Amino acid sequence: MAMAIVASLPGNLFSSVPSTRPSNDSNATSYSPPAPPIPVPRYPPPREKSKPPPPKPTNPAFKIPHHRTKYYKPVREGVISSDGDRSVVIGENGVSYLLPDAPFEFQYSYSETPSVKPLAIREPAFLPFAPPTMARPWTGKAPLKPKKKKIPLFDSFNPPPPGTKGVKFVEMPGPYQFGKYPEEGMTREEILGEPLTRHEIQMLVKPMLSDNRQVNLGRDGLTHNMLELVHSHWKRRRVCKVKCKGVPTVDMKNVCRHLEAKTGGKIVHRVGGVVYLFRGRNYNYATRPQYPVMLWKPAAPIYPKLIQDAPEGLTKEEADDLRKKGKKLLPICKLAKNGVYINLVRDVRTAFEGSPLAKIDCKGMHATDYKKLGAKLKELVPCVLLSFDEEQILMWRGHEWRSKYNYDSPSVPSYSDVANHSTQENPGQSEDRDTETVRSSPKMMSLWNRAIESSKAIVLEETNLNPDELLTKVEEFEIISQATEHSYPAVILASEDGTSVREISSGEDEEYIDNELEEEEDEDDDDDDFYDSDSFGEVDLTAAPGSLAIDEIAKRLDWMNEE
Numbered sequence: 001m002a003m004a005i006v007a008s009l010p011g012n013l014f015s016s017v018p019s020t021r022p023s024n025d026s027n028a029t030s031y032s033p034p035a036p037p038i039p040v041p042r043y044p045p046p047r048e049k050s051k052p053p054p055p056k057p058t059n060p061a062f063k064i065p066h067h068r069t070k071y072y073k074p075v076r077e078g079v080i081s082s083d084g085d086r087s088v089v090i091g092e093n094g095v096s097y098l099l100p101d102a103p104f105e106f107q108y109s110y111s112e113t114p115s116v117k118p119l120a121i122r123e124p125a126f127l128p129f130a131p132p133t134m135a136r137p138w139t140g141k142a143p144l145k146p147k148k149k150k151i152p153l154f155d156s157f158n159p160p161p162p163g164t165k166g167v168k169f170v171e172m173p174g175p176y177q178f179g180k181y182p183e184e185g186m187t188r189e190e191i192l193g194e195p196l197t198r199h200e201i202q203m204l205v206k207p208m209l210s211d212n213r214q215v216n217l218g219r220d221g222l223t224h225n226m227l228e229l230v231h232s233h234w235k236r237r238r239v240c241k242v243k244c245k246g247v248p249t250v251d252m253k254n255v256c257r258h259l260e261a262k263t264g265g266k267i268v269h270r271v272g273g274v275v276y277l278f279r280g281r282n283y284n285y286a287t288r289p290q291y292p293v294m295l296w297k298p299a300a301p302i303y304p305k306l307i308q309d310a311p312e313g314l315t316k317e318e319a320d321d322l323r324k325k326g327k328k329l330l331p332i333c334k335l336a337k338n339g340v341y342i343n344l345v346r347d348v349r350t351a352f353e354g355s356p357l358a359k360i361d362c363k364g365m366h367a368t369d370y371k372k373l374g375a376k377l378k379e380l381v382p383c384v385l386l387s388f389d390e391e392q393i394l395m396w397r398g399h400e401w402r403s404k405y406n407y408d409s410p411s412v413p414s415y416s417d418v419a420n421h422s423t424q425e426n427p428g429q430s431e432d433r434d435t436e437t438v439r440s441s442p443k444m445m446s447l448w449n450r451a452i453e454s455s456k457a458i459v460l461e462e463t464n465l466n467p468d469e470l471l472t473k474v475e476e477f478e479i480i481s482q483a484t485e486h487s488y489p490a491v492i493l494a495s496e497d498g499t500s501v502r503e504i505s506s507g508e509d510e511e512y513i514d515n516e517l518e519e520e521e522d523e524d525d526d527d528d529d530f531y532d533s534d535s536f537g538e539v540d541l542t543a544a545p546g547s548l549a550i551d552e553i554a555k556r557l558d559w560m561n562e563e
Contacts, residue, residue: 072302074120081125088125094118095301097127103289104262108298111248111258112221114375118301129292155286156235157182171238173282175200185282188264193281196268204239205269205276214241218338219369221248222258224294230263231288234279240265244273245338247372251380252342264289273340306375311384313399322357323387326394331361341373345380352383352397353405360393367391405445 081088085100094113096105107113108128159170173182175196185191196204215229233240248255256267259277269276310316332351335341344360351358362370367388374385374393383395451457460473 071122071124072120073124075118075301077117080121083127083131086127086129088127090118092117095121095298097129099127099129099292106224106291106294108224108294109220110222110224110262111255112219112372114303115379116303118303120302122299122302128294128296128298130295156284157184157286169236170285171234171236173280173284174238175203176281182282184284184287185280188280191264191280191282192266192278196266196278201268204278208237208239208241208276211241213237214243217242217244217248217255219246219248219366219372222255222262224291227262227291228293230265230277231285234265234283234288235285238279238283239268240277240279242275242277244275245340247341247369247376249273249340249342250344250373250376272342306371306378306385307387311386311396313384314396319386322396323389323394326357326359326386329355329357329359329394331359331392334361334363335365335370335373337365337369344373345377348377348381348383348395349404352381352401353403356397356401357386358383358395358397360395361391362393363391365391 075090077090079087079089087098089096089098089105091105092115093105093107095118096107098105106129156170156173159172160167162169176182183190183193185193213233215226215233217226230240230242242259244252244255252270252273256270256275259265259275260267263277265277265279267275268278309319311319314322332347333344335344348358348360360370360373362373370391370393371388374388374395377383377393377395378385381395382398384398386394386396388394452459465473
């Protein structure tokens with residue numbers, strides 16, 4: 001019924017339903033589907049991608065990796081990069097730069113370079129100096145025009161006249177003794193001249209004590225560009241003040257040695273981390289050695305790890321056990337940032353006398369600072385580094401450690417000896433008390449030895465003494481010690497002919513006094529050789545009559561009495 005209604009509808013595509021299924025005969029006409037109402041568009045074939053143009057050659061200065069670049073290149077000892085006569089060398093001093101006609105191999109830091117050879121570098125081996133022949137890379141700005149103003153150059157031997165407009169003061173060479181003049185020098189010994197006397201050192205250093213014109217030496221130590229800075233200070237002053245702080249102050253001898261070797265000066269005075277560097281008597285700023293300026297700070301190379309799982313002479317289990325014990329250990333000191341650590345090596349050695357482990361608290365310091373401190377302590381103490389956990393340096397003294405105190409000295413009675421003696425008389429009172437002898441600390445041993453040598457203490461050979469006999473020994477020793485302590489020293493007087501006459505106290509040997517006088521004369525001769533007597537000059541100590549303050553007071557008293 002429904003199919004009949006659909007078939008009767010006008011415009012029906014299926015006006016009549018086929019009664020039979022179409023045959024599969026090939027002779028029959030093939031059925032072709034009706035054409036779609038919208039034709040299928042025809043797209044053009046895809047174009048081939050054009051190759052990018054080759055990159056233009058850029059300046060090598062723009063290709064240097066930054067500090068986040070993961071660059072790793074193993075290196076060996078020898079030349080790793082060269083550009084003609086200019087080369088980058090790996091040697092005993094780490095990464096150094098060799099330039100033609102250079103007096104020595106240039107480095108970024110001369111005093112803080114580790115003694116261990118590097119394993120790899122973090123950036124390509126480029127020389128951090130301005131190239132002699134290279135076009136200026138385009139930076140978006142035109143180069144600066146040359147200045148028309150000509151700056152006059154003066155040397156120390158021919159300084160500008162005082163009061164010249166637009167010219168700063170230039171220090172003349174010196175100081176010189178009367179009748180001597182400056183001489184041109186080429187070597188370090190010729191520029192330094194004769195050694196300074198005590199009076200000359202005091203004259204040069206005293207004005208610099210309260211002056212803030214100084215060279216600051218920080219965590220990087222003596223850097224390359226600091227050499228030119230020292231010479232710029234020497235242009236105005238004869239002494240350059242160098243103030244050292246931070247990691248380099250652990251080994252001030254190393255800093256002073258490199259300062260003298262690289263600058264050519266002479267250290268005449270040092271107080272803590274402040275060094276006073278003298279330029280020399282015949283120094284001339286015009287003929288100073290001129291070094292190229294380092295344009296950037298090279299990336300530090302990669303060195304072997306300081307902390308190992310199994311350090312020298314230990315297994316991994318023993319090292320872990322020492323690290324666990326170190327967590328409960330109190331630090332011997334707390335270091336401040338940018339401090340002066342001159343006594344740190346001595347404090348660590350003293351701490352190793354009482355404990356095989358020592359710990360230093362470095363909270364608040366930069367990680368690279370306390371790691372550099374650990375590397376320096378490993379060489380100077382020496383010791384074995386165990387960890388840097390919780391910003392603390394944990395060290396072990398090692399198997400080859402030797403005490404600086406002599407334990408072969410006579411034994412000193414301790415508190416345990418007295419306790420043992422009391423247990424022998426009263427065995428029933430303290431049966432559970434440990435009767436082993438307690439060994440005194442090395443510092444206490446040194447104090448006891450000093451007291452014995454100065455007759456302020458005595459060693460009792462008899463150990464089985466009752467309290468009465470012990471009290472008698474103490475009273476006898478007290479009389480002897482008082483006589484030694486309250487004895488008067490010998491008096492030295494001068495005779496008319498200028499020779500020294502000495503009163504010999506009772507109990508003193510004449511031969512000992514003669515030897516002592518000879519030693520004093522030898523010391524005086526040494527002092528005369530080091531300090532020239534002419535430096536102090538011949539000072540006239542006589543004063544005109546009535547010019548002293550006591551004369552003025554006497555005149556006022558006479559005037560008051562007359563009234």
